Amino acid sequence: MSIVTPHGPRLxxxxxxxAGGQGERLHPLTRDRAKPAVPFGGIYRIIDxxxxxxxxxxxxxxxxxxxxxxxSLDYHIHFGWNILSHEMGEFIRCIPPQQRTSTxxxxxxxxxxxxxxxTLEQERPHLTFVLSGDHIYKMNYRAMLDAHLxxxxxxxxxxxxxPKEEAARLGVAVVDRDSxxxxxxxxxxxxxTIPGSPSLCLASMGVYLFNTPxxxxxxxxxxxxxxxxxxDFGKNIIPHMIKQRAVYAxxxxxxNRKPQKYWRDxxxxxxxxxANMDLVEVDPLFNLYDADWPIRTAPLQYPPxxxxxxxxxPAGRRGLVLNSLVSPGCIVSGGHVERSILSPNVxxxxxxxxxxxxIMDDCTIGRxxxxxxxxxxKAVEIPDGTQIGLDPEADKGRYTVTTRGIVVVPRxxxxx
Amino acid sequence: xxxxxLVEDDKNQQxxxxxxxxxxxxxxxxxxxxxEAIQAVQSxxxxxxxxxVAMPQMDGIEALGRILAENSRIPVILHTAYGTYRESFMAxxxxxxxxxxxxxxxxxxxxxxVLANRAKAKNP
Numbered sequence: 094m095s096i097v098t099p100h101g102p103r104l105x106x107x108x109x110x111x112a113g114g115q116g117e118r119l120h121p122l123t124r125d126r127a128k129p130a131v132p133f134g135g136i137y138r139i140i141d142x143x144x145x146x147x148x149x150x151x152x153x154x155x156x157x158x159x160x161x162x163x164x165s166l167d168y169h170i171h172f173g174w175n176i177l178s179h180e181m182g183e184f185i186r187c188i189p190p191q192q193r194t195s196t197x198x199x200x201x202x203x204x205x206x207x208x209x210x211x212t213l214e215q216e217r218p219h220l221t222f223v224l225s226g227d228h229i230y231k232m233n234y235r236a237m238l239d240a241h242l243x244x245x246x247x248x249x250x251x252x253x254x255x256p257k258e259e260a261a262r263l264g265v266a267v268v269d270r271d272s273x274x275x276x277x278x279x280x281x282x283x284x285x286t287i288p289g290s291p292s293l294c295l296a297s298m299g300v301y302l303f304n305t306p307x308x309x310x311x312x313x314x315x316x317x318x319x320x321x322x323x324x325d326f327g328k329n330i331i332p333h334m335i336k337q338r339a340v341y342a343x344x345x346x347x348x349n350r351k352p353q354k355y356w357r358d359x360x361x362x363x364x365x366x367x368a369n370m371d372l373v374e375v376d377p378l379f380n381l382y383d384a385d386w387p388i389r390t391a392p393l394q395y396p397p398x399x400x401x402x403x404x405x406x407p408a409g410r411r412g413l414v415l416n417s418l419v420s421p422g423c424i425v426s427g428g429h430v431e432r433s434i435l436s437p438n439v440x441x442x443x444x445x446x447x448x449x450x451x452i453m454d455d456c457t458i459g460r461x462x463x464x465x466x467x468x469x470x471k472a473v474e475i476p477d478g479t480q481i482g483l484d485p486e487a488d489k490g491r492y493t494v495t496t497r498g499i500v501v502v503p504r505x506x507x508x509x
Numbered sequence: 510x511x512x513x514x515l516v517e518d519d520k521n522q523q524x525x526x527x528x529x530x531x532x533x534x535x536x537x538x539x540x541x542x543x544x545e546a547i548q549a550v551q552s553x554x555x556x557x558x559x560x561x562v563a564m565p566q567m568d569g570i571e572a573l574g575r576i577l578a579e580n581s582r583i584p585v586i587l588h589t590a591y592g593t594y595r596e597s598f599m600a601x602x603x604x605x606x607x608x609x610x611x612x613x614x615x616x617x618x619x620x621x622x623v624l625a626n627r628a629k630a631k632n633p
Contacts, residue, residue, distance in 0.1 A: 193578075194574040214598045310601060
């Protein structure tokens with residue numbers, strides 16, 4: 094965006110969305126795709142939430158920094174997000190590693206920025222948002238930008254209160270009365286709690302707003318002096334910056350507007366399943382249906398979802414869908430679907446029973462199958478009569494089974 | 510005294526700057542282009558690179574990125590007749606930016622300063 098400040102000058106702002114996450118703990122959902130490209134909620138990809146936040150906030154100059162297994166993500170961005178006006182200086186552009194300043198993969202968040210120093214050079218924005226393409230939340234970045242300018246900050250970090258136990262896997266900020274960050278602990282289980290709330294810590298959401306010159310200085314300094322394991326904002330740059338620069342926390346104002354603030358890093362398969370299952374609740378924690386903060390994705394060209402058969406009597410075939418999200422193109426043909434998410438173009442055949450499961454695009458659930466608490470990745474044909482999620486031992490021999498007992502069937506799995 | 514790699518495409522300037530640095534006791538190896546500089550850094554990393562910017566084939570800004578990609582710890586001084594490259598973000602990764610002059614005192618002072626910083630970083 095270009096924004097006109099109260100003082101008059103027009104400032105140029107861009108977003109760099111880090112989309113190189115491998116998402117190893119989501120395997121096999123990340124076997125063929127980067128974490129931001131993992132499908133979510135039937136029709137979305139995880140990156141859609143951050144991109145929707147950008148567009149809804151008026152932030153329309155966006156670089157998506159890809160690297161690992163980026164083909165699915167590239168395709169999605171290219172065909173799904175080709176919505177901005179080039180003539181107006183707006184863009185969403187995927188940038189693969191340029192290998193001009195390093196010969197390795199991005200070693201961390203700061204390294205990803207350093208390796209894209211020529212991309213920043215091309216645009217020379219005054220302010221740069223550094224965002225993660227891995228997180229699910231609704232946020233107005235413009236409010237954060239206003240706070241950043243108001244405080245004359247060098248860096249502003251969006252923060253959310255989280256249970257103390259989460260401190261071990263997040264970055265935790267300690268702030269003074271003016272919201273200035275005075276201490277920062279990365280993945281420290283003993284990180285200080287919020288004064289007056291001994292069970293809560295103030296966690297960084299991985300949403301950063303930098304004055305660009307400061308970002309460039311910090312990223313180059315980090316590249317030249319930090320060990321390879323610390324080419325990261327949380328581990329190195331932020332703890333270093335808070336001593337010398339104006340670094341402020343920005344209290345996350347949730348556009349989801351529920352009593353509990355919603356921000357998720359879908360790190361594990363169980364967390365993934367749970368976050369999806371939330372969506373089928375009568376009043377889910379995360380609202381996809383708020384027209385004031387729309388979440389968009391690649392447009393779908395499919396016929397309407399359909400259920401067929403409504404025969405009387407106990408032996409009668411009935412296509413039934415209860416408490417579920419059903420995407421376009423699906424046909425539930427005499428099957429029973431309950432508390433589940435069907436992505437586009439799924440078939441559920443006669444007598445099949447699908448409960449508490451996530452079924453991705455182009456899958457067919459054959460006749461008489463029982464599928465319970467499973468994640469079935471794209472384009473799998475489940476043969477007639479298959480049972481998944483009923484016998485943990487049998488499932489373990491054949492599929493990935495999570496700690497919680499969710500069965501994950503990989504994309505294009507073939508049954509003999 | 511240090512091993513310095515001087516990257517300079519102009520023959521006369523090669524002699525002038527190399528001799529000046531040698532007078533301060535440094536060992537100076539000279540190459541005439543960015544790609545040669547990268548090769549030199551690969552085969553025998555110097556203690557310091559003095560890097561011209563306006564060169565044919567590959568400019569010093571690009572060469573700076575590639576030299577640091579080989580070895581991010583090598584100090585680099587950009588040494589150019591033009592002030593405008595200072596604005597390039599990549600140039601900010603250099604340890605110093607010196608405008609070429611007939612008087613070499615600034616270059617020599619910056620070489621001393623950068624080498625001292627490097628020694629401090631090695632043995633804090």
